Amino acid sequence: MAYTHTFTEAQALKKLQQYCAYSERCHSDVVNKLYELGVWKKEHDAIIAALIEANYLNEERFAKAFAGGHFRQKKWGRNKIKKALQQKQVSSYCIKTAMKEIPEAAYLQVLQELFLQKWESLNHEKNRFIKMRKVSDFLLQKGFEPELIQPLFSKAKE
Structure with a gap:
């Protein structure tokens, strides 16, 4: 969904809080959403920091949820889950932690x-x-x- 106007930092923060509360998100998903909302690049770091501080955005929690969900629901193997997380630019530490979620x-x-x-x-x-x-x-x-x-x-x- 493309937005026709740009959002202020406060409006974008509110919108992204709802976005992150709906489902676990990774940093790259949030950055893509910021671009979609038309938020200036210089405001990205402040918004992401606010989301992390308020615990809306947690990459380790996202990686665990992603790995567990894709294993249980889609029956993906470890290699495919790792590649998908790498494409989402999740850190290798978080990927290793997520792999431990699969018994x-x-x-x-x-x-x-x-x-x-x-x-x-x-x-x-x-x-x-x-x-x-x-x-x-x-x-x-x-x-x-x-x-x-x-x-x-x-x-x-x-």
Whole structure:
């Protein structure tokens, strides 16, 4: 939504408080919103500082919510979550902290479920190697690590 007029610093702060209260946001999301609102660049730092001070904006909290949510809802693997957080310019410290939010047992369970689901869906495929490649490509695209995918094929039934 493009705004036709520029906002004052106080108006932009109020608008961004609502924006951040609605959902967890990262710094880059807030900066993009500031540009969208037409706020002068020199006012960005003061607004972001005010949001951080009032605890509306917390990058570590955002990263944890993002990682946990995308793992549980979209069943993304660690690699895809890390790349998405890096694209949002989240710090490496926050990314590492966010990765700890994903329990190892649950991660392996989701990987196993996705593997079996995809393997079963390819029952029409007669060539085992093509089937293995398709399943592997699917799991890699979901962001799972190759070293975790490979052992699953030894347990797979034809």
